[in-house]
Amino acid sequence: MDAPRRSAPLISTFLSIIFLFVHGGHSFYLPGVAPQDFDKGDQLMVKVNKLTSIKTQLPYSYYSLPYCRPDTIVDSAENLGEVLRGDRIENSAYVFKMREPQMCNIICRKTLDAKSAKEFKEKIDDEYRVNMILDNLPLVMPIRRGELDATPVYQLGYYVGLKGQYAGTKEERHFIHNHLAFTVKFHRDQLTETSRIVGFEVKPFSVKHDFEGEWKDEKTRLSSCDPHARRLVASSNNPQEVEDKQEIIFTYDVTFEESEVKWASRWDAYLLMSDDQIHWFSIVNSLMIVLFLSGMVAMIMLRTLYRDISRYNELETQEEAQEETGWKLVHGDVFRPPTNSDLLCVYAGTGVQCFGMMFVTMMFAVLGFLSPSNRGGLMTAMLFLWVFMGIFAGYASARLYKLFKGTEWKKIALRTAFMFPGSIAVVFFILNALIWGEKSSGAVPFGTMFALIVLWFGISVPLVFVGSYIGFRKQAIDDPVKTNKIPRQIPEQAWYMNPIFSILIGGILPFGAVFIELFFILTSIWLHQFYYIFGFLFxxxxxxxxxxxxxxxxxxxxxxxxxxxxxxxxxxxxSGSSALYLFLYAAFYFNTKLEITKPVSGMLYFGYMLIASYAFFVLTGTIGFYACFWFTRLIYSSVKID
Structure with missing residues (x-):
């Protein structure tokens, strides 16, 4: 009876790992991140985040618009990833009490001047959304796609306002969302009667509020809102227009709904922002096609190589040896160092660094450590892993450099430490200057920029030199065959073996393996949606x-x-040429899916996609190079060569 009891935890653990792998860990929370319990009447502080738009891709802080402010604005502590994403999390004037509904609470009254009205109109034209946070849950606006569809689609944040015709005029006017109807969903513990927040939704309204008598701040009675009927009065018939000298009263409602959703699964509803069936079907279809092609290629290669090696090893006489053709003929030149061998060493080492960063990041993401609830965690992890993977970059480049009979290992270490990160840094600084010129919160502050430089020069560069020192001290890799002193003349090649043609053809299949997943990744980045299926991405x-x-x-x-x-x-x-197809697909995505019109936003998009394509080139190129390196050494060590 004891054996089944011992095996039960093992089976449970195994099934849990499979579940996390497939679902990307989005229902999983870290042991150190405890849920917060609230009693009835406890104060709930709503925080405000950046204003975002898919039309401009330029985030702005919430208080860049003349919204109502609390007495003191307090910035929340943010990690490196949040700062680089342009997040600016601050406290707000919205304060709730747990499980105590409120109706038509007045926040403040604002009178717009010409500048404020212009700022609001610009943000409404560019379709900016306001993002808020409650108990680490982002504010969402539920949108039902049809009357019969019971499951709504959630949109992050709510629009600053809207444009439309009013009172029979043909001229379009701007209206602001100044009344917010919040819904806080909570899960109640039946034993302790405490509650945990599992949902944060909003329905925005544009209402031109009227009040009776004199203005008494929050105690003013609004004739446009009936707290006893728990509804707005004629909200759609009298919207709040945005014009110079217009008086705007900001108000909100809050209702609390009990939910069966548990705290550990509260993010599940937020992650249903795309059609999962299409997503999963496309991923599985792509994987099956690529697996089938890979199996066919592997089978052909194994059978052909086995026949070649057997035939070469069966040659006995010199006359037969002289008649041999194929890859054995170039055994005396196949390991001759290439032109620009130093540059190849640098790129190979950098690719190892990229590969290590991607692989470890994916492992953490699959286990749920980098779920969307850990805001900015993915970018922070990638940066720190890149820095600490510098030791492997230095080691790989130095080992290859010594194979090519190089002697100046410090020079190769220096180029490995600075070439790829330096080129990325130049593009990044140019893009950051453009963002700074637009006065966007997405501009990286000086302090963060200094921290990035410290990570680069203080940790990454020394680790590259340490890795290079260790790699260069290792014994040089021996070639399986000797290299001739005089290079062999290469015969005229067929048209299909032209280097440019074969290189371009070689990049199609690797790109085909990722382009469907690439669509969802681009959508999550540029259309502000969550990406969470890290199991499939792995x-x-x-x-x-x-x-x-x-x-x-x-x-x-x-x-x-x-x-x-x-x-x-x-x-x-x-294999590195697949990056060219990635960049071309990014241009196609820009023209078909995005509505970016501003030149600066277009430059940001193509600048960041250029960085991504360059990193993809280094990653895929290194994988292909080392695979070919292993392959050539294997086949030439398998045949008898005099």
Whole structure:
């Protein structure tokens, strides 16, 4: 009877791991992140975040508009990822009491001047949304797609206002959402009677409030709102217009709804912002196609190579040896160092750094440590992992450099530490200057910029040198065959073996492995939606690795069979060319899915996508290169060569 009891926790743990892997951990919370319990009447502080727009991609702080302010504005502590995302989390004038409904609470009264009215109109034209947070839950606006659809789609935040015709005029006017009807959903503990917040929703209204008698701040009685009937009076018939010298009264309601949703699953509803069925079907379909192609390629390669090696090893006489053709003929040149070998070492080391960062990040994300509830955690983790993976970059570049008979390891370490990050930093600083010029909260502050430089120069660069020192002290990798002193002449190649043609063809399959998932990633970044299926993303990463390796090995094999031994750079560029297709797809996505009209926003989009494509080039190119490196060493060590 004891054995089943011992195995039960193991089975439970195994099933939990599978569940987390598939669902990306979005229902999982860390042991150190405890839920907060509220008693009836406890004060709930609503925090405000940035204003966002999918039309401009430029975030602004909430108080950049003349909204109602609390007595003292307190900035919340933010991690590095939140700052880089442009988050500006501050306290607000909205204060609730747990499970105590409120109706038509007055926040403040504002009289717009010409400047304030212009600012509101600009934000309404650009379709900016206001983002708020309660107990680490973002504010959402439920939208029902049809009368029969019981499950709403949630939109992050609410629009600053809207445009439309009013009172029979043809001229479009601007109206502000000055009345917010909040709904706080809570899960009650039957034993302790405490509550946990599991939902935070809003329905915005534009209402031109009227009041009776003199203005008495929050105690003023509004004739446009009937607290006894628990509703607004003629809200849609008399909206609040945004014009110079207009008086605007900001109000809110709050209702509390008990929910069966438990605290650990409260993010599940927020993550249903896209059609999951299409998402899952597309991912599975893409994976099946790529797996099938990879299996076919692997089978062909294994059978062909096995026949070649058997035939070469069966040759006995010199006459037969002289008649041999194919990849064995170039054994004396296949390991000859390439041109610009130093640059290849730098890119190979940088690719190892990228690969280590991506792989470890995906592992943390799959286990739920980087769920959307951990705001900014993904970017913070990627930055710190990139910094600490510098030791592997230095090691890989130095090992390859010593293989090419290099002697100045400090020079190669310096280039590895500065070439890729330096080029990224230049583009990033230019884009940050553009954002700064627009006075957006997305501009990285000086203190954060200094912290990034400290991470680069203080940790990453020294680790690269440490890795290079260790790698260079290692014994040099021995080639399986000796290299001839005089290079062999490469025969004329067929048109389909042209380097440019084969490189461009080689990038199609790796891009095909990720382009469906890429659509959802771009949507989450540029259309402000949550991305949470990290389990599938991890599988796609594995498929990408296999695809890059196999397509590069196949094309390298064909190249060597045609007696072309210049495979070093071509192996890197073959799979790395998938980055070109990624950038072209980003341009296609820009023209078909986004509504960006401002030049600065367009420059930001293509600037950041250029950085992403460059990193993708380094990652995929390194995977293809090392796969080809392993392949050539394997086949030439498997044949008998005099």
């Amino acid at each position: 599988i796609v990463l594995m498929i990408l690795i296999v695809t890059c390796a196999e397509i590069t090995i196949v094309l390298c094999y064909f190249q060597l069979c045609s007696e072309d031994y210049l495979w070093w750079w071509r192996s890197y560029l073959t």
